[in-house]
Amino acid sequence: MGLATRRMVAEREALIQIDFLTAILRTSNIRYSFFMEADDEFMREALTEARAARDKGEVPVGAVVVLEGAVIGRGHNEVITLTDPTAHAEIVALREAAQSLGNYRLAGAVLYSTIEPCAMCAGAILHARISRLVYGADDPKAGAVVTHFGICSTDFLNHRVMIDGGILEAECREVIQSFFREKRKTDTSAERCESG
Amino acid sequence: MGLATRRMVAEREALIQIDFLTAILRTSNIRYSFFMEADDEFMREALTEARAARDKGEVPVGAVVVLEGAVIGRGHNEVITLTDPTAHAEIVALREAAQSLGNYRLAGAVLYSTIEPCAMCAGAILHARISRLVYGADDPKAGAVVTHFGICSTDFLNHRVMIDGGILEAECREVIQSFFREKRKTDTSAERCESG
Secondary structure, three states: OOHHHHHHHHHHHHHHHHHHHHHHHHHOOHHHHHOHHHHHHHHHHHHHHHHHHHHOOOOOOEEEEEEOOEEEEEEEOOOOOOOOOOOOHHHHHHHHHHHHHOOOOOOOOEEEEEEOOOHHHHHHHHHOOOOEEEEEEOOOOOOOOOOOOOHHHOOOOOOOOEEEOOOOHHHHHHHHHHHHHHHHHHHHHHHHHHOO | OOHHHHHHHHHHHHHHHHHHHHHHHHHOOHHHHHOHHHHHHHHHHHHHHHHHHHHOOOOOOEEEEEEOOEEEEEEEOOOOOOOOOOOOHHHHHHHHHHHHHOOOOOOOOEEEEEEOOOHHHHHHHHHOOOOEEEEEEOOOOOOOOOOOOOHHHOOOOOOOOEEEOOOOHHHHHHHHHHHHHHHHHHHHHHHHHHOO
């Protein structure tokens, strides 16, 4: 069997294992005692990142990458600060994680994001071979994991991701909603100044 | 009218203008004399980038960002070299273009890529407000512009991109196919060594 074929077989076996584990976790209560506490903890770290974005005037989204219980990458939205259209929280966190691991593939890692990832970030999650994605609130406009496209659940990209949304959902949603509430207020008062 | 509303109206007007221009260009021959020569020229620059990736042992994809006839960003796939799962040609070129322009939004710019962009890169193209995407060969596996998803043509993301595929298609396809042909040969001979 050629190396390429062996790699394909190994990838297929890994997918079957993930499917099997997902099926067990989804039908049992083990998941809730096993995952949820750690999920809350790491989502709080992602929320801290989101607030760091807000303090810079950036749309407040935060993310952390966790491997074997340790944070190996952190990021918050820095599109304006870094003059970089790709500097979303998830991308920044994935790049840092790859650097700290010395590997561009992060097999076994979990990505926590306060908001459902967009198409760019969902694609990056696949390229980085993230095993599990945990996010806070859905993004009804640009969300590309559940809301639109279903990018992390497709069959043609040789990698599937376990997905759990709704972790600390209210808190994650509030951070972003209060940011836009404040922004609208500022915009309106700026306009009032403009129009005398 | 509030600032947010005015911004929405302006964005909607811009979309209508793009639709109008696209309609004219698609139904006239002007496009062929006006665009095609420059397209070939810039796609050749993207091909040079693709070959730079190949020389580093990376999957050979190249991209350039062009604004008002000048290249403002270049990139080739450097995922392994930079230990960065997001370092696709398009992402590298977009980041460089934003830096050189001092703006994370690249309105009016054209992105040339040798291969149809994946979900991550298609998403980045939207975030960067690229006006036109020109690519060489379709990617039947991961292409997310025409082959899957149609990420650059959606209505819900407030930005639409003019798309032209098939520019120097044969050459773009050959660069990538010959890379994988060579790789398969190397893999097979490596296996022969392994098995004695």
